[in-house]
Every structure is written in structure tokens, then in C-alpha cells.
């Protein structure tokens with residue numbers, strides 16, 4: 001059996017587009033004799049933890065990635081009919097640095113680049129590319145779009161830009177879906193690979209598990225686009241080939257370029273991200289210099305709040321309760337947690353953003369800071 005790894009796979013977290021249930025992916029990979037599989041949802045990483053756990057449970061190696069959207073101009077440009085024509089790009093994390101960079105890029109796609117989709121741009125890709133492998137993606141990839149525009153020169157220029165950035169971790173992606181455009185693109189990419197010395201990689205942009213799931217997937221697309229199956233002009237994939245193909249099927253289609261199959265295994269070997277569970281990892285809250293410890297600052301803020309409500313000399317009952325609450329929070333090791341929550345609530349309030357009881361009481365530890373008589377509200381510290 002040829003060795004092959006699926007490196008371009010959409011789960012149910014490619015909302016209303018990916019029909020693969022996360023738990024089914026590693027199972028199916030294993031059934032077909034593959035020992036690794038990637039997750040590359042559209043613009044998000046919501047599924048990666050569940051995916052990681054599901055893979056570990058099956059003894060399959062998880063490869064953490066994302067099919068990001070790349071803005072045609074900068075991530076800040078948001079003009080109709082121009083900036084909604086984003087490109088696709090597959091990014092896979094090789095190591096912890098790559099995972100952090102990928103998380104950062106995807107987050108920035110939402111916080112800075114959101115326009116129809118969470119979009120990154122070439123500026124931040126350059127800045128946060130360390131530890132990442134890039135594949136040129138589907139027909140919506142930048143290189144492929146230029147090939148389809150019959151602008152090979154531009155396609156090569158874009159491919160070289162990626163090669164300069166990612167070095168040997170940039171691959172031209174070919175797919176066996178049989179679409180006429182893809183057949184043309186595959187041929188051009190194989191030529192380009194030789195000419196520019198950029199390795200090829202075979203993927204199948206899997207949106208569903210088995211060939212027969214293609215019909216259900218079409219229904220999912222109808223739900224996404226608000227169409228009926230009877231609508232002639234609905235968006236569709238145009239083929240039933242986007243499933244988790246077996247290594248044999250992949251190798252058979254690309255028997256003329258076996259290196260594209262071999263490279264999937266090499267890439268899988270390069271990707272080694274481990275998640276650690278069970279350790280609470282709170283961010284460290286940086287306190288102002290004049291305070292020696294986090295607890296000092298926490299006591300300072302709390303005391304200020306107490307004074308605002310009860311004056312310089314609060315009644316003994318209040319003071320005792322105050323001391324008791326502080327001691328519990330400190331003993332439980334939640335001082336930083338409270339400072340962090342205070343920080344974002346305080347930021348929201350000073351920037352005109354509404355925060356209500358739900359924000360605060362949604363916190364897991366609210367019970368230990370709520371005072372029964374409700375006179376002392378901690379979110380007003």
C-alpha cells in the first residue's frame with residue numbers, strides 16, 4: 001500500500017461547508033491504512049482541540065492546520081467587489097511556534113481582517129510564518145487563480161514569493177478531483193514545480209468522508225447559500241470527488257508524479273504539535289511597577305473599591321467580610337484571574353462597551369466573590 005497522508009481536510013467546523021464529523025476523520029484514516037491526518041478548516045481553528053483528542057484516541061497523528069483566507073490587498077482594505085475576492089492558502093503547524101503563529105494569524109484574521117471572512121494578509125504572513133508549512137491550496141489559491149487567468153508569469157511570481165518566505169516548506173498543491181480547471185492547474189503546477197524547483201504535494205480538499213456523502217454535502221451547501229436542490233444556479237462543487245480517498249486512489253491518480261504522494265508523508269513527519277491538557281494556563285497579569293506583587297495590586301484595587309462604597313471606615317461586618325473574601329481568592333490562587341477579569345471589564349467600561357451581570361456571573365468562580373446581601377459588587381472594584 002502506498003504511504004499517503006491527507007493534509008487538506010475540512011471538518012464540520014468549516015461551517016455549512018465541511019461535512020466531516022471530527023470523530024469520524026481519524027477513524028476513517030485508520031481504516032484506510034493512514035497513520036496521520038490534518039485538519040484545515042476555512043479560516044478557523046475551532047475544531048483543533050476536539051480533533052487532536054479524537055486522533056489521539058484512535059492512535060492517529062493529528063496535524064494542526066487551517067485553510068486561511070488571504071486578503072487581495074491588505075487586511076484593512078474592505079471595499080466592495082475588490083476585497084471580498086480573497087485567496088485560499090493552507091498553513092500547517094510544524095511545532096509549537098508554528099501553532100502559536102497560526103493561532104495568532106487566525107485571530108488577527110478576525111480582529112483586523114474580517115470582511116465577509118476572517119482574512120490575513122501578506123504582511124502578517126511574513127511576520128508570523130515561522131514554524132509553518134504552506135501549501136498553495138485549491139482553485140481559489142492565489143497561484144491557481146493566476147493560472148486560470150492565463151497569467152503564468154504572475155502565478156510564478158506569487159509562487160516564488162511564497163518559496164522565498166517558507167523555503168523548503170512551501171509546496172504546490174495538486175488535487176485529483178477531475179474538474180477541468182483542476183486538470184489544467186495540475187498540469188501547469190507540475191511544470192512550474194520543475195521550472196522553479198518547488199516541490200509538489202497531493203491533497204484532496206476533503207469536504208466529506210465517502211464518495212456517497214457528496215449528495216448530503218450538496219444539501220449542506222444549499223443550506224449555506226439559501227438555495228434549493230432544484231435551483232439550477234446554486235453553488236456546487238461540480239463533482240463527487242472531495243472525499244477522504246484511499247492512499248491507493250491518490251497514488252493511482254498521480255502515478256506520474258509519485259513525489260507528490262511521497263511528500264505528504266514527509267510533511268506529516270515534519271509536523272509535531274503536542275497539546276498539553278490538565279494544566280491551567282492563565283496569562284500573567286502585569287502589575288504597575290510600584291506594586292511588588294500581584295496580590296498587593298489586587299488588595300490595592302479592592303481597597304479602593306471598598307472605600308468608594310463605604311468611605312474610609314467601613315462597618316466591621318463589611319471589613320471582616322472583605323478580608324475573608326480576599327483571603328479565599330488568594331488561597332485558591334485566583335488573584336491573577338481576578339485581575340484579568342477586572343482588566344477587561346474595566347477596559348469595556350472606560351471605552352463605552354456595555355458589560356452586564358452576564359459577563360461577570362458567567363465566570364466559573366463567581367460564587368466565591370458574591371456577597372449574599374449583594375451590596376458589594378466586585379465588577380465595580
Ligand SMILES: [Zn+2]
Pocket residue numbers: 067088137138139140141
Ligand atoms: Zn480552498
Ligand SMILES: [Zn+2]
Pocket residue numbers: 008010067138205
Ligand atoms: Zn479546502
